[in-house]
Amino acid sequence: GPKDPPPPYPGPEPVRAPEPVRAPVREPIPEPPAAAQCLLPDDLVARIMSESNFNEEESMRKLQAIMDLRDKHQCDLDIAEAAAKLDKGEGEFITLVKQFIELGFSKGDVLDGVAVFPDDRDSLLDFLILKSNS
Numbered sequence: 001g002p003k004d005p006p007p008p009y010p011g012p013e014p015v016r017a018p019e020p021v022r023a024p025v026r027e028p029i030p031e032p033p034a035a036a037q038c039l040l041p042d043d044l045v046a047r048i049m050s051e052s053n054f055n056e057e058e059s060m061r062k063l064q065a066i067m068d069l070r071d072k073h074q075c076d077l078d079i080a081e082a083a084a085k086l087d088k089g090e091g092e093f094i095t096l097v098k099q100f101i102e103l104g105f106s107k108g109d110v111l112d113g114v115a116v117f118p119d120d121r122d123s124l125l126d127f128l129i130l131k132s133n134s
Helices: 042-051 056-073 077-084 090-102 107-116 121-133
Strands: none
Touching (some): 042 077, 056 077, 056 090, 077 090, 077 107, 090 121, 107 121
């Protein structure tokens, strides 16, 4: 009988769109300290930067710690900065500093005194009385 019709000619393979080349996901670039500077005084940022040997990551971590302490304890930045240098007991430190400031001692004196006598309230008090009388 008649030959079978040839199988229909397979059309050209549909051209598949090449996979879009996805750019590798870049790590987010850490914000330069300028981001912190709008919230923090320049001298503080500069001080922390130099204490951290201008290691940006470490500086940002320290500045963040200071801001966290400030917000958590509702204290001044310089008190938070002094507290952030402690390994532990920031809360007690801040409370102590605030108490002495409420007693009428100047904040600068209190911070100086606490730096000298971090664990000795009596000596701290003597130191402050001496300072405020001098």
